[in-house]
Amino acid sequence: MYPPSTNPTLPPLKEPPAETPAEALDKITRLLTSLLPSTLSITSFTSRWQVLRSKLASLKSMLSELSDSAHWSDNLLLQSLLPNVFSTLQRVQTLCQQCSDPSFTPGKLLMQSDLDMCTGWLSKLIHDLDLLLRSGVLRQSNAIVLSHPSVNSSKEDLSLFVKDLFTRLQIGGTEFKKKALDSLVQLLSEDEKSAGLVAKDGEVSYLVSLLDMNANTFIREQAVLAVSMLASNSDQSRKCVFEEGALGPLLRIIESGSMPLKEKAAMAVECITLDAENAWAVSAYGGVSILVELCKSGSSVAQSHAIGAVRNVSTNEDIRLALADEGAIPVLLQLLVSGTASAQEKAANCVAILASSSEHFRNLLLQEKSLHRLLHCLHASSSSDTLEHILRAIYSLSGMDSAFRMLSASTTFIVQIADLIKHGNVMLQHISASLLAKLSISEGNKRAISGCMGSLVKLMESAKPDGLQEVAANALVSLLAVRSNRKDLVKDEKCLMRLVQMLDPRNDFVSKKFPIAVVAAIMASGSQGCRKRLVAAGVYGHLQKLAEMEVIGAKKALQRLSGNRLKSIFSMTWRE
Structure with a gap:
């Protein structure tokens, strides 16, 4: 703080008349020129006056540099x-006169306090002047300063604008701070790339300090918004926000701020925790219970960001x-069924992470009826x-005996994953096929899903x-344990043609062990109808070449396909 207009130990000062900056x-400058020599003759409180004299000399040097700036006024x-x-x-001049007057006998402690206060005020002034000089804004005309940069602005102009914003934010009064924050939020919302420049050229540590509970309400709200935008706009600015210590204040806002502030703070925490190395800090600040509580009682927006942060740190x-x-x-599972679409997706992701982590968490999840x-x-x-995420969680839980039995016996679930194999994206197909290959499915259900x-x-x-080729082959082999499914597959000309192409030794895109396993499964019962269709499609010739190449499983599949009795006949058919 700067000195108040009155002080109980110093005579009140009259307001200075309106004057130009130059005046x-x-x-x-004139006051400093006379004051500095006067401090040399003071014999009381010498150590404190030595510090004050150093501050006054620094101030004089900065004011001289200030006057050399083209547009300082x-x-x-x-x-x-x-x-x-x-x-x-x-x-300072008044204190100098009092300490130089032998007849003046103030209380020692009171004088020491007054001198220390003056030292603090001078330090603050020096800091602010140094900030102004370093920002470079004094070398530009006021027409440029704070004019919002256009889309075509150069990087230099944008950098100057950012420096000016943070200069006004730190030095200016409430109105300066409000306008600077408005401009900062506008800049970050219009150009996401500016976040990196703000992290580089702005005083983000000061912005973080405005998150404090004692700040002006409007200023604090805008500061939280700006920090959230910085945390979400780029890796560089997110790292900067974390390194400047924003996580602790943001968690305190989540704990006791208004709901709009909680929403913005939770958004920032979710973004900060995207970096795995930042996760530990949430626990260090006591943030786990804070985030869980927000998942329970926050608005839908706050819950979505809170569950996102929980997912990140899990x-x-x-x-x-x-x-x-x-x-x-229990909170995660409740949001899984009752939260917004965004909250459900993040909750499902978190449940999948927990389910895959250890048997301990799989037991905890099953105890809470997570599978249902x-x-x-x-x-x-x-x-x-x-x-x-749901399928990943189910797959992890299927390793537990109770879940395995329940899933294997659920016709509804089996039909659902078969439908996802047919119509889902590649990741859904992959996980569904993995489940299909893993579970112990009845013959009736295998016949029911033969369409996949x-x-x-x-x-x-x-x-x-x-791994997709392998799980798809394993799931298919499982379904081919049913005789009617084997007949259906060989009757499907497209499927048969794909299988033949995969067996072709010239095809390097598919590991031969998978189509070989499928052929072996088709011929498991020695069906003459299946044998004829496979041979007619060209499977025999490819298998023979693969057997000669000593590909694992090829000889056994070839034996099943040819049969000892008809081997010569099929060899002749292939040659023809």
Whole structure:
């Protein structure tokens, strides 16, 4: 703070008359010129006066540099700053006179306090002047300063604009701060790329300090919004926000701020925790219970961001344990069925992370009847992202005996994953096929979903994602355990043609062990009808070449296809 207009230990000062910046600077310079030599003769409180004299010398040097700046007198901030400089120097002059007067006998502690206060005021003035000088705004005409940069503005103009914003934010009064924050929010909303420049050229640490509970309400709201935008706009600005210590104040706002502030703060925390290395800090600030509580009682917007932050930090093992202790699992499952679409997707993702982490969490989830809720959401959700997370969670839970039995016996669930294999995106197909291959499905249900076999054959040709060919082949082999399914598959000309192409030794895109396993499954019962169709399609010739190449499984599949009795006949058929 700068000195008040009156002080109980100092005579009151009259308000200075209106004057130009040049007149104010001239008056300050003259006062400093006379004051500095006067401090040399003071013999009391010498150590404090030595510090004050150093501050006065620094102030004089800065004012000299200020006057050399081309457009210093046009800067509006100096209209309030220079009077504060003069007022502070007057108080230093009064103290100088009192300490130089042998007849003046003030209380020692009171004088020490007054000298320390003056030192603090001078330090603040020096800081503000240094900020103005370093920003470069004093070298520009006032017509440029604070004019909002256009789309075609150069990087230099944008950098100057950012520096000017933060200069006014730190030095100016309430109105300066409000206008600066408005301009900052406008800049960040219009141009996401500006976030990186703000992180580089702006004083983000000061912006973070405005999140404090004691700040002006409007200023605090705009500061929270600006911090949220910085956290969400770029990796560089998000890292800067975290490193400047914003996480703690943001969590305090979530804990006790108004709901609009909680929403913005939760958005910032969600973005900050996207970086895995920041997750530990949430626990360090006591943020786990705060986020869980917001998931329970926040607005729909706040809940969505809070559950997003919980999802982000759930990748940390220690925080997962804290989440369980804070009762997060029932809250997650409730949002899974009753939250907004965004909250449901994030809750499903978090449940999937917990389910895949350890048997301990799988048991906790099953105790809360998570499988029933997941199956309900699988039926009700239309979002492919949400469905993917739900399927991942179900797949992880299927490793538990009770879940395995329940899923294997559920005709509704089996039909759903078969439908996803036919109509879902590649990730949904991948996970559904993995479940189909993993579960112990009845013959009746295998017959019921025979319509997805063509899609499984097609998936066997897909090189990406890794592992898709294998799970598709395993799921198909499982379905081919039913005789009617084997007949249906070989009657499908498209499927048969795809299978033959995959067996072709010249085809390097598919591992041969998968189509070989399918052929072996088709011939498991030695059906003559299946054998004829496979041979007619050209499977025998490819298998023979693969057997000669000693491809694993090829000889066994060839034996099943030819049969000892008819081997010579089929060899002749192939040659013809």
